Amino acid sequence: MGPAGLALLTAALLWTGWPVHPAPLALLLLIAWVPYLRMEQVLVQQGSSGWKVFRYTYLTLVLWNLFVTYWVSYSTVGGGVTAVVLNSLLMCLPTMAFYHTKRLAGPVLGYISLPIYWIAFEQLHLHWDFTWPWLTLGNGFAQANELIQWYEYTGFLGGSLWMWVVNILVFKALFGLGSKSETARPAAPLRRWAAPVLATVLPIGLSFLIGETYQEKGKQVEVLVIQPNVDPFQEKFEGTANFISYEEQLTRLIQLTEKQLTPRPAWCFGPKRPWMSRTGSPTSKPTPRCSGCASF
Known part of the structure; x- marks a missing residue:
């Protein structure tokens, strides 16, 4: 699949997992960014310029914004178009920062930096006049609240971190991060998939435990x-x-x-x-x- 197809696939998975659809589909958010990560990896391996990486990154984000927030245009077409174009451009800040960090500091530090950049972006984006909370990643689990009872400790930004960590681990299991150690000694399938499975199952298990043991306090109103x-x-x-x-x-x-x-x-x-x-x-x-x- 070419970069345009991978961009479309990421946008489609994010849209399908978003709260406008049944709660179980929210689990798709845990793999939705894998096509984007693969797209970026392939472009880098092909020796593509940073400008080309930016174009396909922006395409990914424009499609996602359009699929999820198209309804803003029902109020005002100009406002809807502006929201999609500008918010997608802002989202390029953490994603392109990841690309440059990976290029300069290596793949391991690059992939570690991605969730850090993204959460910093979301935190800043929530505290200025042009805030746009509809597409904060942690809010994507809004209907699947049985999966995220631990938000009471981490907040919704903990959900953003969870989404990125699982996506990166799934991507690593499928395609590798491109580090020299991976190329020299490929891991066995069980070892490759242990981390993404645990990163998915443990938070969900903790959430069910919190939900089952929670007791309401105070009087009913x-x-x-x-x-x-x-x-x-x-x-x-x-x-x-x-x-x-x-x-x-x-x-x-x-x-x-x-x-x-x-x-x-x-x-x-x-x-x-x-x-x-x-x-x-x-x-x-x-x-x-x-x-x-x-x-x-």
Whole structure:
């Protein structure tokens, strides 16, 4: 398979494993980057320039961004295109840093540096005005929460690390890292696959153990969540084709709340936009009409 095919395969695997699909498919994320790593390795072995490696790396990331966040264009086509183009370009920073580290310091240090660069990128990307958390790798396991109970200790960046470690170990078992010691003494199949299997099974086993032994603490409370059926692209905001007035949205919200409300709820949640139309801010003091609902 050529580099374009490997780029497409990585993007397709990442999309298939992302939370928009059934939870068991999240396991595909543990091998999704293997085609990309193979693509980079083959290009380097062929003596390709750094510019060519960048082009195919960018293609991989553009396809992944497009497959997963195409829906942003439903709100604004320009915004959707800009998000895909620029976020993919930003993701090239850690991947190309990996390429240059591997070229200058050797394959072992290169592959060790990849998850470090990527997690540093994600951490920085979460703390500026252009943050884009939808594609943080650790969030890819959002629906498969039974696999990641250990996030309570590591956070979602621990999931990003797990994904990269397993991908690199699977890649190493299949193709090798290209080090001289591997070429001189190829490892037996059992030895090659022991590390990726353990790196996959042990965190999952720990997660199931945490889930099975967890005990809820404190008193039970009732929570009411209200979500009116308002199309965010056609009805919710001023200027859309079938805009429903904020007053009408607020009326629907209050009516739905009154139907479901019991004497027990400790918390009641709903969309903030209808409230902002009356108060100017979701934290402002509500008007008399809103005060009854706001006090739930």
